[in-house]
Amino acid sequence: MDDVSGEGPSGSLPRAVALLRALATSGGEGMRLTNAAATAGVTPASAHRLLRMLIDEGLVEQDVRNKHYRLGIELFSLAARAGSPGNLRDVCRPALLRLSAALGDTAFLLVRSGYDAVCLDRCEGPVPIRSFTGDIGGKVILGVGQGSMAILAHLPEAEREEVIRFNLPRLLNFGPFDEVFFRKGIEQVRESGYAARGSGLLPGMAGVAVPILDREGRPLAAISIGTTVERLNAERMPTVVQVLRREADALAAKINPFDAALRRPGQHAVSY
Amino acid sequence: MDDVSGEGPSGSLPRAVALLRALATSGGEGMRLTNAAATAGVTPASAHRLLRMLIDEGLVEQDVRNKHYRLGIELFSLAARAGSPGNLRDVCRPALLRLSAALGDTAFLLVRSGYDAVCLDRCEGPVPIRSFTGDIGGKVILGVGQGSMAILAHLPEAEREEVIRFNLPRLLNFGPFDEVFFRKGIEQVRESGYAARGSGLLPGMAGVAVPILDREGRPLAAISIGTTVERLNAERMPTVVQVLRREADALAAKINPFDAALRRPGQHAVSY
């Protein structure tokens, strides 16, 4: 799954990260040494040494009684300051709070990360819901779920195609996925400017999402609302879309104020 | 500040982590190579190579226009599944939601991490507030703030003393701190079982916190409420404390159901 095995010392850092990734798959339970070593593609001896280093750094914790290794709180604390340019989360939080309060549903902030989208923030409403991204930090394949779809649909064509090609195989795990239907959905989202779906893969759940675009039209993130199908009826839909779009526009304006001037011609936005 | 300089290759992993820590201090802005190298105590050349590795792993991102390095979203996503035993955050979230909804204030979940406390989760109320821990993942010195104080005060004496000795110098940065006054406060919290303070270091802010204790009386975490001094008047205080304590007791029961039986005699709880 996350194998770094390739003969000879290939550097300790990739191995350590592979171990961290392995531990991440185990949830809060933790993993035994052998298991982690196998998952990461490292010999048990190396795994032991590396994990010890990681424990010294506070990035990994070990349960004394059953020796299970698990990701440490230091890692959590370290990563809290990670994120997209300019503290996107801090900037967007007020908007999420307003959305959650005004609509009475759960609001999400998603950003792209490679071929996935990650939930950067989440503001819960009174109605408990299920979502693909799950908790903050949760990942979902680009194209699954409204927020994720909103980002994918607004990517530049070349990038979009690459993501679609890469993700189509992965999407098969989510059930009977039809490529033409999928592409049609993407087109519809890009034309309408928002992604809405009810009674999709998560039964009883529904959601709406709009992208936050920069000046060049690239999607920086997406804000979305998750709720139940009953609450998101045809009557309420236009209002919700409008509220979301208004917030998204305000956020877009707040995020890139003068950057058209700062940016050199021909040079495209940011890194990833 | 976070120096690993000690002649010769002392392992690439500590250096890489030192760089991550350095980048974490820069917020969303990011850091230049030289600056990060200096902060981490690494030569610029090493910093460059290490950061490149970290970028390959997705743990670091680089802004193309100004070359600023910053922590990557992969790190965020990786750390999302980190945390204390048994998905403490997931277990406690409903309680936080109830607290926030019932009291109309912001609820926090804090856990200990070395000589600090980390905000593991946070559920915002309608009233905007300022807190020491800041956002999720934020750190605060053990003893500063109500939740942090609630944990410190309920540590076993030996541990408590060690933390106090280590933290007293650090506390001087927070203004005129009197050791005897500080210790008196700790005693008071342990006797009463909750930490409450208004008009403390954050003007206009007030809060209450209670610890979540395991069967041996060790503090696993703390839940707290942050609000304004006006909202937390003498009249409301007993109610708030009671609500908090009730949730904390329920959580404690949910977290360690049979562990008294599982635990070998004389062996103390968990790792850190």
Next chain:
DNA sequence: CATGTATTTGCGTATATTGGAATATGGCAT
């Protein structure tokens, strides 16, 4: 356009890292 700083690459050396075997620890069934 010139100057200074910051970033990136090359290279020899020494060290940290590695895999495998040996040992210690702990769990489990008898």
Next chain:
DNA sequence: ATGCCATATTCCAATATACGCAAATACATG
């Protein structure tokens, strides 16, 4: 309680790797 098995941990020599230094390039600034 005792023995056995699986897992975790330590030891060790070979070697590839990461280090620092120094040169070269890109960048920003005056």
